[in-house]
Amino acid sequence: MTLEWIRFIAAAVLIVLGLCSFGAAVLGAYRFGYVLNRMHAAGIGDTAGLFFVIASLVVARGPQMDTLKLVVLVFFLWFTSPVSAHFLGQVEYYTNPLLGRHVKQADLPKPEGRPEQENVPKQVVEKDKTKGDGDAAD
């Protein structure tokens, strides 16, 4: 009986850690001002959040066939999450005409198919940053 309760406490700690990771991911998605920064926060939820929640379920369930499926699920999402993040960054790189406001890309060559970057004065950039912070606080 005591062993059961020890297992329950381990599962509870793991799932609280997982929910904290998801909370950090959602908080980052609201607080950061640009999508390439938000992707960093989303990665926390995709890796740490999923791992801790599934680890809690594995501890609670014990050694069974369903547990193996959950472990396979974790490994599948660990492989697919960086791929989708890479594609998302590529989309942002190819479609945003105002990328120069957020990313320093003076040394990068211009690939074919990317729109022309607008020349943005420095003052406008700083004003835009403060505006973005205000939006994120909402």
Place this chain on the structure above:
Amino acid sequence: MTIEQAYHTLYGGALIVLILLIGAMVIRSIIGPRSTDRIMSVNMLGTMTICSIAILSVLLDEGYLADVAMIYAMISFVAVLMMASMFVPSKPKVPVLEPDKEQETASLEEAGGEK
């Protein structure tokens, strides 16, 4: 309080928290200023949905829900890839950095020669 009730309370509370977080990500996907923000929000929303399905599979003691979670993961991955490939040109050609590097090294050598 038996151990079954304790597990029920724990995972029920976790599901409620996950529902609140999913609602927050739905709002983020509505107000996201660019399409990439929306794709990112939908991706995160899918991960949280997978977690809630996995929790349900343990809470209800139904093994087949783990399969449903795996299939949901595959579909969400393919959806994100399709949405991304709508915007990216099929074979992006990135020019090579070599000429710039050569110029830099040449200028560096010149500077060294002057000294």
